[in-house]
Amino acid sequence: MTAEVMDHGLEARGLGCVRNDRQLFADLSFCLCPGQALILEGRNGSGKTSLLRILCGMRQPDDGQLCWNGEDIFRLGPEYHAQIAYVGHRDGVKQDLTATENLRLARGLGAPNPAFGIDAALDQVELWEHADSLARNLSAGQQRRLALARLLVTWAKLWILDEPFTSLDSLGIGIVESLFANHLAGGGMLAVTSHHPVSLNDADIIRINLST
Amino acid sequence: MSTASLNRAFALLLWRDLVLALRRRTELLNPLLFFVLVTTLFPLGIGADPALLSAIAPGIIWVAALLAAMLSLDSVFRSDFEDGSLEQFLISAQPLSVLVLAKVVAHWLITGLPLLIVAPLLGLLLHLSGASIGALLLTLLLGTPVLSLIGAIGVALTVGLRRGGVILSLLVLPLYIPVLIFAADAVASSGAGLPITAHLSLLAALLVLALSLSPLATAAALKISLS
Amino acid sequence: MLRFFHQLGSPKHFYRIAGSWIPWLAAVCGLLMLYGLYQGMVVAPTDYQQGDSYRIMFIHVPSAWMSLFIYVVMAAAGAIGLIWHMKLAEVIAISSAPIGASFTFLALVTGSIWGKPMWGTWWVWDARLTSELILLFLYLGVMALYGAIDDKRTAARATAILAIVGVVNIPIIHYSVEWWNTLHQGPTVTKFGAPSIDIRMLIPLLVMAVAFKLFYLLVVLMRARVEVLERERNARWVRELVEAP
Amino acid sequence: MSGVQEFFHMGGYAVYVWSSYAIALVVLVANILVPVFQRRKLLARLARRQRRERRQP
Numbered sequence: 001m002t003a004e005v006m007d008h009g010l011e012a013r014g015l016g017c018v019r020n021d022r023q024l025f026a027d028l029s030f031c032l033c034p035g036q037a038l039i040l041e042g043r044n045g046s047g048k049t050s051l052l053r054i055l056c057g058m059r060q061p062d063d064g065q066l067c068w069n070g071e072d073i074f075r076l077g078p079e080y081h082a083q084i085a086y087v088g089h090r091d092g093v094k095q096d097l098t099a100t101e102n103l104r105l106a107r108g109l110g111a112p113n114p115a116f117g118i119d120a121a122l123d124q125v126e127l128w129e130h131a132d133s134l135a136r137n138l139s140a141g142q143q144r145r146l147a148l149a150r151l152l153v154t155w156a157k158l159w160i161l162d163e164p165f166t167s168l169d170s171l172g173i174g175i176v177e178s179l180f181a182n183h184l185a186g187g188g189m190l191a192v193t194s195h196h197p198v199s200l201n202d203a204d205i206i207r208i209n210l211s212t
Numbered sequence: 213m214s215t216a217s218l219n220r221a222f223a224l225l226l227w228r229d230l231v232l233a234l235r236r237r238t239e240l241l242n243p244l245l246f247f248v249l250v251t252t253l254f255p256l257g258i259g260a261d262p263a264l265l266s267a268i269a270p271g272i273i274w275v276a277a278l279l280a281a282m283l284s285l286d287s288v289f290r291s292d293f294e295d296g297s298l299e300q301f302l303i304s305a306q307p308l309s310v311l312v313l314a315k316v317v318a319h320w321l322i323t324g325l326p327l328l329i330v331a332p333l334l335g336l337l338l339h340l341s342g343a344s345i346g347a348l349l350l351t352l353l354l355g356t357p358v359l360s361l362i363g364a365i366g367v368a369l370t371v372g373l374r375r376g377g378v379i380l381s382l383l384v385l386p387l388y389i390p391v392l393i394f395a396a397d398a399v400a401s402s403g404a405g406l407p408i409t410a411h412l413s414l415l416a417a418l419l420v421l422a423l424s425l426s427p428l429a430t431a432a433a434l435k436i437s438l439s
Numbered sequence: 440m441l442r443f444f445h446q447l448g449s450p451k452h453f454y455r456i457a458g459s460w461i462p463w464l465a466a467v468c469g470l471l472m473l474y475g476l477y478q479g480m481v482v483a484p485t486d487y488q489q490g491d492s493y494r495i496m497f498i499h500v501p502s503a504w505m506s507l508f509i510y511v512v513m514a515a516a517g518a519i520g521l522i523w524h525m526k527l528a529e530v531i532a533i534s535s536a537p538i539g540a541s542f543t544f545l546a547l548v549t550g551s552i553w554g555k556p557m558w559g560t561w562w563v564w565d566a567r568l569t570s571e572l573i574l575l576f577l578y579l580g581v582m583a584l585y586g587a588i589d590d591k592r593t594a595a596r597a598t599a600i601l602a603i604v605g606v607v608n609i610p611i612i613h614y615s616v617e618w619w620n621t622l623h624q625g626p627t628v629t630k631f632g633a634p635s636i637d638i639r640m641l642i643p644l645l646v647m648a649v650a651f652k653l654f655y656l657l658v659v660l661m662r663a664r665v666e667v668l669e670r671e672r673n674a675r676w677v678r679e680l681v682e683a684p
Numbered sequence: 685m686s687g688v689q690e691f692f693h694m695g696g697y698a699v700y701v702w703s704s705y706a707i708a709l710v711v712l713v714a715n716i717l718v719p720v721f722q723r724r725k726l727l728a729r730l731a732r733r734q735r736r737e738r739r740q741p
């Protein structure tokens with residue numbers, strides 16, 4: 001994936017979020033540039049998921065602004081969404097579709113990634129042999145890897161992941177961490193929350209703790 | 213975001229919903245069974261006098277079709293909401309209203325259109341004349357998509373609620389009234405040999421209005437429900 | 440003038456300004472209503488056709504006007520709240536719903552009571568009464584949706600969408616009911632209107648209409664103040680207010 | 685019948701006219717009282733909450 005030189009990524013200015021009138025966080029500012037990873041830490045209910053949903057543009061921040069290449073993400077709309085991929089708590093995998101069908105759908109919804117076919121993506125997450133089995137018949141860990149395979153089939157510069165390692169075994173975690181490393185090396189960006197320590201050896205990491 | 217990728221996303225989502233519905237084929241019958249069941253209740257309640265039945269048949273069949281369409285609305289977004297795919301639509305590269313339109317068209321093909329298969333049978337059950345059954349099919353063809361389109365707005369507003377079903381009927385049924393009035397009267401008038409072009413053009417106008425406005429409202433409602 | 444709106448935008452100022460208006464509004468509205476009732480019940484002559492039963496018109500017609508007026512205001516305020524994220528517009532929209540529903544209910548009840556002497560039945564499927572009934576369902580739908588969603592901000596924005604969809608549908612429903620009414624009404628279309636308007640009948644009608652509009656403004660400000668207090672209950676100015684009311 | 689009696693008689697339609705006005709009065713008064721009681725209840729609730737907060741260290 002060729003990294004475009006000129007864009008300078010996601011910039012948050014004074015973000016604030018209130019959920020049923022409790023101030024989760026306020027005046028949060030950071031700048032996420034190509035090749036950087038944002039790791040969100042904090043206790044349960046400290047607003048990590050809400051912040052991620054704001055980054056995705058699914059939720060309006062109660063105050064402050066979020067800009068992608070200097071442009072407010074809510075004004076960009078689908079244009080911004082074409083550049084991101086999101087995997088939340090729920091996998092977003094349809095149980096009655098096969099692994100291939102799930103990925104074909106994800107590929108159609110986002111900006112298709114010419115470098116990765118569906119089979120190549122399945123191979124990356126070692127689900128190639130389950131390509132035609134229904135998602136219903138896959139284990140929780142395999143379904144999680146299928147959800148993460150979605151990141152590969154679309155050309156997304158910014159990956160936004162909520163607890164990506166849940167229900168993954170150590171082998172699975174290793175696979176996913178290597179995906180992160182390649183993505184960052186290719187000039188991609190990462191925003192992730194995880195109770196599991198994310199080992200990105202030489203990547204440029206920004207840590208934000210929401211519960212301090 | 214070229215129109216090619218837009219059409220592909222639309223077709224893909226339509227294909228997905230149809231495949232999902234076919235993989236759970238038994239559930240396809242539920243709206244039809246409900247439609248037939250409700251219609252057969254009326255003669256049991258009102259009596260079997262053919263003249264009376266054929267007089268009130270248009271209203272009965274259309275109210276039953278309307279209720280069947282409304283009850284099947286819940287499936288439009290519920291399963292996607294629960295397994296997280298609805299979030300994927302919100303952050304897709306395609307405008308949400310187009311994806312919503314694809315889902316509503318799929319829902320209409322799965323639940324609305326099949327009502328037309330059963331309608332003639334119900335027409336005979338209630339002694340409707342041949343011309344009326346023809347008008348019934350035409351009005352159902354024009355009316356059921358409007359029911360799905362308007363219903364989608366109600367579903368999008370209540371998708372986040374635990375027991376959204378009850379409220380859905382309160383939100384959606386008042387908006388179904390114009391369709392019911394024009395369609396039921398079209399069937400009645402054709403039975404009396406009157407022309408029904410006025411009714412059909414009004415139904416078509418409602419369809420065009422719903423097609424152009426309701427996906428936007430549904431998309432906005434989804435963004436709010438999921439925020 | 441701009442400063443005024445900007446100031447009104449902040450909940451604290453709105454609470455204070457609305458509070459200062461309420462006594463005056465109540466006084467003027469009360470006087471107007473008394474004057475309107477006096478004109479309507481005493482000064483206005485007996486109608487040669489309907490006798491004195493037409494005097495119900497001075498309540499029924501203004502409430503019917505108000506039921507529609509408030510729905511439109513609710514939809515507009517909802518739209519402003521949605522597009523410009525103005526908290527105050529959301530509060531005004533959601534505070535208007537119960538008032539609109541009460542006026543619609545009032546129009547329905549007084550309409551059917553007024554119809555009783557003329558047609559001998561309590562309910563007649565007249566076009567306007569039927570439209571009022573459907574409008575009541577629209578109001579109940581808005582209020583039910585607001586009640587069902589826990590988070591106040593999401594609930595306000597969802598009801599704004601429903602109100603906008605509703606306001607687009609109101610003319611369609613109205614004309615489809617008119618169409619339906621002329622079909623089933625048969626040849627003798629009973630004009631459910633007021634008798635030929637004598638000036639002494641028109642004045643109380645208009646006075647009552649203005650009085651009802653002031654009444655709506657009064658009650659919507661009162662309800663909005665409570666809603667603002669509820670939403671800003673953690674704010675400092677509310678804590679101070681609670682300490683020293 | 686004196687003027688006052690005639691006024692209340694309403695030309696025979698007394699029942700309909702005065703029942704409508706009674707219902708109208710009830711609806712309007714209710715609309716005034718509801719926000720007043722709501723505000724009072726809310727202020728009391730907030731006052732209780734603030735007293736409770738002060739008591740905890």
